[in-house]
Amino acid sequence: HAEAAGSSLTFPELKRVRDTADHWPEGYERQILARWGDALFSDSPEFDIATLDGKAAERQFGYNNDFTQFLPLPWGEKSSDHGLMVVSHEYATPFLMFPGLTDENYREKLTDNQIRAIMAALGVSIFEVRKTDGKWAIVKDGKYNRRIHMSTEIGISGPAAGDDRLKTKADPTGTIVFGTISNCNGGITPWGTMLSGEEGAMDVFAGDYKKLPNQELVERQGWDEDENDIYSVSRVEPRFKFEEEPNEWMRFDWVVEVDPFDPTAKPVKRTSLGRMTHEGAQCCVAPDGRVVVFMGDDDDFEYIYRFVTRDPWNPNDRAANKDLLDHGTLDVAKFESDGTMRWIPLIAGEGPLSAEAGFESQADVVLATRAAADLVGATPMDGPEGFIPHLGTGKLYVAMTENEDRLPKGEGDDEKEMVNIANPRSPNPHGHLLELAAPGGPEKPDYAAESFKWDVFILCGDPAKAEDQAMFHPATTSAGWFTDPDNLAVDPAGRLWVTTDGPPPEGIADSVYVMDTEGPGRALPKLFYIAPVGSETCSPTFTPDGSSVFLSIQHPGELRMADNEDATSMEDAGTDWPDFKPGMPARPSLVVLSRVNNDVVGS
Ligand code: FEO
Ligand code: CA
Ligand code: CA
Numbered sequence: 001h002a003e004a005a006g007s008s009l010t011f012p013e014l015k016r017v018r019d020t021a022d023h024w025p026e027g028y029e030r031q032i033l034a035r036w037g038d039a040l041f042s043d044s045p046e047f048d049i050a051t052l053d054g055k056a057a058e059r060q061f062g063y064n065n066d067f068t069q070f071l072p073l074p075w076g077e078k079s080s081d082h083g084l085m086v087v088s089h090e091y092a093t094p095f096l097m098f099p100g101l102t103d104e105n106y107r108e109k110l111t112d113n114q115i116r117a118i119m120a121a122l123g124v125s126i127f128e129v130r131k132t133d134g135k136w137a138i139v140k141d142g143k144y145n146r147r148i149h150m151s152t153e154i155g156i157s158g159p160a161a162g163d164d165r166l167k168t169k170a171d172p173t174g175t176i177v178f179g180t181i182s183n184c185n186g187g188i189t190p191w192g193t194m195l196s197g198e199e200g201a202m203d204v205f206a207g208d209y210k211k212l213p214n215q216e217l218v219e220r221q222g223w224d225e226d227e228n229d230i231y232s233v234s235r236v237e238p239r240f241k242f243e244e245e246p247n248e249w250m251r252f253d254w255v256v257e258v259d260p261f262d263p264t265a266k267p268v269k270r271t272s273l274g275r276m277t278h279e280g281a282q283c284c285v286a287p288d289g290r291v292v293v294f295m296g297d298d299d300d301f302e303y304i305y306r307f308v309t310r311d312p313w314n315p316n317d318r319a320a321n322k323d324l325l326d327h328g329t330l331d332v333a334k335f336e337s338d339g340t341m342r343w344i345p346l347i348a349g350e351g352p353l354s355a356e357a358g359f360e361s362q363a364d365v366v367l368a369t370r371a372a373a374d375l376v377g378a379t380p381m382d383g384p385e386g387f388i389p390h391l392g393t394g395k396l397y398v399a400m401t402e403n404e405d406r407l408p409k410g411e412g413d414d415e416k417e418m419v420n421i422a423n424p425r426s427p428n429p430h431g432h433l434l435e436l437a438a439p440g441g442p443e444k445p446d447y448a449a450e451s452f453k454w455d456v457f458i459l460c461g462d463p464a465k466a467e468d469q470a471m472f473h474p475a476t477t478s479a480g481w482f483t484d485p486d487n488l489a490v491d492p493a494g495r496l497w498v499t500t501d502g503p504p505p506e507g508i509a510d511s512v513y514v515m516d517t518e519g520p521g522r523a524l525p526k527l528f529y530i531a532p533v534g535s536e537t538c539s540p541t542f543t544p545d546g547s548s549v550f551l552s553i554q555h556p557g558e559l560r561m562a563d564n565e566d567a568t569s570m571e572d573a574g575t576d577w578p579d580f581k582p583g584m585p586a587r588p589s590l591v592v593l594s595r596v597n598n599d600v601v602g603s
């Protein structure tokens with residue numbers, strides 16, 4: 001038993017199951033707070049897939065919710081029964097959303113109205129929530145309620161703003177873009193704005209990418225021929241076709257800053273934070289008040305980054321922080337053989353980032369962030385996903401989700417693909433967690449310091465299988481181990497929460513695990529929640545008193561129940577969760593779990 005081994009967690013651990021429904025511990029209540037299509041406004045049309053169009057979808061909770069954060073209302077106070085939810089909507093799977101489509105024919109068969117509905121169902125949802133008599137609910141027409149989607153006007157700021165490579169027919173200034181795409185995870189700044197990572201927008205574009213200028217950049221950004229034009233949006237908006245608008249694709253895959261407390265404020269793409277397949281953007285404050293944003297570039301052999309602002313943030317004047325993220329230094333991580341991790345600045349004109357190498361200006365650096373990081377010798381990682389600071393200990397945790405293609409030392413001809421000190425397994429199908437420690441300790445962690453110490457926290461896999469080479473606390477039960485870590489969170493009691501996203505191992509769907517990071521229960525996870533088959537679990541976020549945890553359940557039904565193969569139509573999805581009604585598709589949803597006695601969750 002985990003408690004016997006010193007874990008501080010006492011909830012009854014679940015058994016591993018793979019089911020059409022979700023599972024949570026005894027003594028907890030689980031509510032569905034928001035489903036794809038739920039009304040955010042009193043004039044939101046009722047969810048109806050037969051008639052859904054862009055006009056309806058932009059008044060409703062979006063699809064495939066990923067990043068999720070509870071912001072207490074009023075902001076700055078510690079309310080645990082009233083707050084703002086900020087949620088990102090990452091991607092759509094059209095053939096699981098609408099009846100009669102299959103993964104083979106959907107690109108042609110989608111109607112223009114359905115395409116518009118998809119465009120409006122992605123992006124960001126912001127809405128008030130309130131707990132009354134123990135029940136959480138959306139506050140319709142809350143004064144901050146807002147949808148941001150693939151057509152919302154968004155500014156571009158920082159070093160690449162106004163660059164010729166960002167100019168289009170609709171925007172000859174290179175400073176305004178319509179829409180945000182592939183909004184994966186994110187973060188919250190100290191002044192309460194949301195950062196949303198655009199992760200892999202290329203998939204949405206159509207046409208012949210070989211005709212684009214700068215093929216080196218196209219290839220380095222990662223192009224998958226089978227995954228273009230995934231929503232057929234170029235049919236209703238020609239700018240998404242390379243031949244029509246060769247620069248449009250460069251205007252995505254940035255970090256977008258959204259002010260959830262000002263529904264009239266235009267979101268801004270902050271190009272200073274680099275262009276990559278952005279997973280999250282977790283914020284910390286250095287002792288001198290500068291803000292440090294930690295980011296993973298989620299692809300095999302990509303890097304981990306941070307951005308350090310030039311100036312300290314101003315806790316007394318929110319407006320003074322408006323453009324703080326436009327000035328500062330983008331760093332990439334290199335794990336040295338002496339056991340330290342060094343942050344290397346990516347600055348045009350410094351070190352190998354010379355004009356001859358193609359880095360004349362900082363715009364060149366941020367537009368080709370991966371190439372700049374290659375040149376300075378950054379450490380290629382196994383798909384860096386979640387990144388979370390533990391404010392109580394000054395440590396940070398990073399999830400490497402997995403990398404099947406990692407090679408042993410000396411195999412293949414690319415050193416980048418071989419094991420390294422921070423990615424020690426080849427292949428690495430199960431992923432791992434690293435623990436980073438900023439100097440200064442728990443009292444005064446200096447997140448802006450040049451060097452960090454680090455350790456391998458967990459090597460994922462089945463501890464009962466020698467070939468997995470898993471490394472957990474030895475008391476981890478046969479239910480408590482996991483693979484494919486994705487999002488990480490630290491609850492108000494200081495425990496680490498890990499969500500998974502991967503081909504589920506035998507007998508379990510994607511799940512949520514909780515563990516201590518210090519003391520005798522360090523790295524001893526317990527299984528807390530199991531999602532419906534085919535779902536990914538995302539982004540645990542807590543009320544300040546720890547009595548409720550919110551979770552995003554993304555893409556339920558994407559895998560079939562019977563054979564664990566990809567579902568190819570709505571009719572053949574692995575589950576109809578959470579409605580279980582004939583004709584109703586599975587709906588990505590935001591759930592909330594609370595203790596029946598209102599104690600701290602997970603404890
Ligand atoms: Fe959208 Fe990196 O997961
Ligand atoms: Ca993720
Ligand atoms: Ca993932």
Ligand code: CA
Pocket residue numbers: 066090501536554
């Ligand atoms: Ca996802």
